[in-house]
Every structure is written in C-alpha cells, then in structure tokens.
Amino acid sequence: MVGISIRTDLLKQLVSVCVFGTLLMTATLFSNSAFSANSDTPIIEAIPPNTQMPHGDEIEISDPNKDIIIDETDDTIEHNTDDDVLLKNTNKPLASPKVHSDLSTLPFPTRKMRELILEVANSGDIEKFRPFIGTGNDMTMLSLGGFEGDPIEFLKSISGDPQGHELLAIIAELLESDFVLIDEGTEREVYVWPYFYAYSLEKLTPQQRVKLFKLLTYGDYQEMESFGAYIFYRIGITPKGRWRFFVAGD
Secondary structure, rough: OOOHHHHHHHHHHHHHHHHHHHHHHHHHHHHHOOOOOOOOOOOOOOOOOOOOOOOOOOOOOOOOOOEEOOOOOOOOOOOOHHHHHOOOOOOOOOOOOOOOOOHHOOOHHHHHHHHHHHHHHHHHHHHHHHHHHHHHHHHOOOOOOOOOOOOOHHHHHHHHOOOOOOHHHHHHHHHOEEEEEOOOOOOOOOOEHHHHHHHHHHHHHHHHHHHHHHOOOOOHHHHHHHHHOOOOEEEEOOOOOOOEEEEEEO
C-alpha cells in the first residue's frame, strides 16, 4: 500500500470534481449550451517489427518472441470519438463483467505493452515512459480534463513526490491486479486494469473487497461508495497494444 494519506486526499478531490461536474452539466443543459469532448483520442500503437498494418483487420503475430516497437507514423490508427463514454464511469448499476487473471489469455501485443509499462514502473525512472506515451494526437490519455505542457512533468505533478515514485508504485499495483475486457467485439475493445472500474461496488464479494483494499484504503472505498463507482486510477490497453489511457476521476 503506497501513499495512503495522499490517496485519500486524491479520492476526496475526485469525488468533489465528479459532483461539481454533474452540477455543471445540469446547468449547461438548462442554458442550452453544448459541450463536446475532443475527438482526437490520445492513443499509442505497439506492433511487432516488420508487421504490415491491415485496414480493419487484427494484427497477426507470426513470431511472439520478437519485441514490439512503437510505430508513431502508422496512419491506420483511427481516433476514437467515443472515449469519453468509455473512460467516464457512472453511478448506474453495472452488469458483472468476466474477470480475468490469466495473463496468457491476453493478445500478445497487449501482454507485451503491459510488460513494458510494468518494467518502467518498477525501474523507478518515470522518464522511461516517454517513448510509450508518445506525442501529439497519438499520446496516451493521462487526464480526462486535459493538461498543458510535458506529459512526464504532468505525471510527476500528480504524484505525491517530486520524482513520481508514488505514481509508479500505483501503476505497478494496478497492472498486478486482475483485469477485464470492455466493449468486446467492437472498435472500442480495450483491456482495463483493475477490473473494479467496470464492476459494481455493491456486488463485490468479501474476497474481492480484500483485493480492492490492496489498492485503496477503507476511507477511499467509502468515498467511492458515496459516488457509486470506482473512480481511482485505471489503465487501458487495446488488443493491438495501444496504451490508450491512464486516468482517474469520472
């Protein structure tokens, strides 16, 4: 368990932001104002060397022992205009998803990207995330509300310490937890850690609550209960190895 007091403060801030956002949205609707999320979804693609990117087809991995590389020039990446729906949780009851713990069931690109992210998290050097986060329109989403400036400096700024070590520990804990596949069979298909993001807090078993408390304190859990959903950090990686997001909040 890392940064207990800092995490509790963060959860309180997230709940406050979510409540404020709901009130603001209500006021906006009454004033007939319109708001739309940026359609350029920041994502990143991880593919094996010399792999041809087919349009509309899945990548076929001919040699799973080869390391994947980051292709920042691939023009087959389609930006997802519905990521605001995917990333934002709600307090509506959720159907219980199928929870996965066997990493061997992951597609090879997804499993490899998870390993790369986890390796950086355990290295203690947050700067090593830079090539995996990317730049411009292909950058991994790090904030639902957006941010200005350097992505690594932004990650350091939301960590409890100036080096970003607390945030690295959180990322490592998330990726060591069980995961879930969201929007299976659609263009928005993505694997998410931890699975609590897509799971109703009311339906957690005692064993599942123990796993949740490996990531959060009971005080954090109470804050989330008041909101009605898991709103702490989550990580999303697509079947093709795109690190789509690392965000918190609603």
